[in-house]
Each structure stands twice: as C-alpha cells, then as structure tokens.
Amino acid sequence: MKEQLQLLWKLQTVEQQIDEAQKEQDSYPLALEELQEMLKAQEEKREDEKRKIEECEKERLKKEGELDLENERIKRSQLKLLEIKTNKEYQALLQEIEGSKERNGQREEEIIKLLDEIDQLKSNYTGTVEKTQKERLVIEEEISKIKDKMATVEQDLLHLQQSKEEIVPVLDSALLKRYNTLKEKKNGTAIVLVKNEGCQGCFVNIPPQMYNEVQKNKEIILCPNCHRILYWENNPTD
Numbered sequence: 566m567k568e569q570l571q572l573l574w575k576l577q578t579v580e581q582q583i584d585e586a587q588k589e590q591d592s593y594p595l596a597l598e599e600l601q602e603m604l605k606a607q608e609e610k611r612e613d614e615k616r617k618i619e620e621c622e623k624e625r626l627k628k629e630g631e632l633d634l635e636n637e638r639i640k641r642s643q644l645k646l647l648e649i650k651t652n653k654e655y656q657a658l659l660q661e662i663e664g665s666k667e668r669n670g671q672r673e674e675e676i677i678k679l680l681d682e683i684d685q686l687k688s689n690y691t692g693t694v695e696k697t698q699k700e701r702l703v704i705e706e707e708i709s710k711i712k713d714k715m716a717t718v719e720q721d722l723l724h725l726q727q728s729k730e731e732i733v734p735v736l737d738s739a740l741l742k743r744y745n746t747l748k749e750k751k752n753g754t755a756i757v758l759v760k761n762e763g764c765q766g767c768f769v770n771i772p773p774q775m776y777n778e779v780q781k782n783k784e785i786i787l788c789p790n791c792h793r794i795l796y797w798e799n800n801p802t803d
C-alpha cells in the first residue's frame with residue numbers, strides 16, 4: 566500500500582502540473598492575437614496617415630491645375646482687350662478678368678494652406694514611422710518569446726502525459742476510481758499531505774492514533790474532517 570500511496574501522490578502532482586501547463590497553453594493564443602492586433606493597428610495608423618498626405622497632394626495638384634487654366638484665360642482675355650471696339654464690351658471683359666484674378670487669389674491661399682497641412686502631415690508621419698518601428702520591435706520580440714514558451718509548454722505536457730501514462734496502469738484500479746471520485750468532489754485534490762499532526766487539505770488536526778497510522782502509509786486513511794486520503798511523505802522508516 567505504501568507504494569500505491571506514493572504512486573497516487575505522484576499521479577496527483579503530475580495531474581496538477583498538467584492542469585497548470587494546459588492553462589498556460591490556453592492563454593497563449595489570445596496573447597498572440599492581441600500582439601498581432603497591435604501590429605495591425607500600427608500598420609493601419611501608418612496607412613491612414615499616408616493616405617491623408619496623398620489626398621492633400623491630390624487636392625493641391627487639382628488647385629494648381631485650376632490656377633494655371635485660369636491664368637491662361639486671363640492672358641487670353643487681356644489680349645482680347647486690345648481688339649475690343651466698344652466700351653461696354655471692354656468693361657464686361659475687364660470685369661471678367663477681375664473675377665478670374667479674384668478666384669485665383671483664393672486658390673493661391675488655399676494652395677498655401679494645403680502646403681502647410683502637407684508639411685505638418687509629413688512630419689507627423691515621420692514621427693509615427695519612427696515610433697511604430699520601435700514599438701514593432703518590442704511587439705515582435707514578445708511574439709517570439711510567446712512562441713518559445715508555447716514550444717516549451719508543449720514539450721512539458723508531453724513529458725507529463727508520459728509520466729501519467731506510466732503511473733496509471735500500475736495503480737490499483739479501485740484506488741484509482743476512488744481517487745478520481747474524490748478529486749472531482751474535492752476541487753482537484755484527493756490526496757493530501759499530513760504535517761505537524763494536521764491535514765494539509767483542510768488544516769484540521771487529526772487524532773494522535775490516526776497520525777501514527779498515517780505515518781506508516783500502510784492503509785487508506787481518510788481525513789475525518791475533509792475526507793481526503795491522507796499521505797505521509799518522507800517516512801523515516803523508508
């Protein structure tokens with residue numbers, strides 16, 4: 566029975582380690598996803614800023630084109646002025662030229678505003694690129710760390726499963742069944758150490774006679790309080 570209890574204790578330890586490793590393993594995909602989302606958000610921010618610059622450039626080119634066309638129109642009208650015979654026509658054309666000049670004045674102001682805006686956007690973009698490059702290095706390092714951990718925990722799990730598979734067949738099947746039922750009822754802990762005359766599962770003292778018996782590990786003894794299997798480790802008579 567001593568060997569069986571030792572095996573049972575080992576099984577529980579291994580199973581608890583498996584649970585922990587699985588919890589760890591389960592946490593990695595979400596962590597990875599979050600980091601990858603961060604990279605994606607960075608990329609989107611950069612693209613967004615780039616797009617805004619391109620839009621402003623486009624708008625500027627459009628306004629410059631309009632400005633050139635209107636200037637051509639003004640030149641043509643000014644040449645036409647020399648050929649005009651009547652004062653009425655002359656005044657009308659002059660007014661047209663004035664209107665064109667006024668529109669172009671506005672265009673020039675808008676172009677200057679756009680140039681300022683483009684300068685500002687470009688400087689922001691440079692800052693964003695520098696900042697995100699640094700952040701990206703940190704994120705990528707995190708990602709590679711997590712991937713390493715994933716590989717490690719996978720190996721750990723394999724070894725733990727192997728240990729479990731080695732223990733289970735040599736355990737008494739009735740004892741194993743009892744252990745599994747207890748484990749389910751007692752929140753994953755079916756077998757507990759006895760230390761300082763107390764059960765380490767519920768921390769209630771056990772009677773002296775029982776304490777002596779537990780130290781022999783010769784039979785299955787349940788804690789009178791929490792009903793878990795009591796186990797004595799490092800038995801001096803080992």
Ligand SMILES: [Zn+2]
Nearest residue numbers: 764767788791
């Ligand atoms: Zn107890």
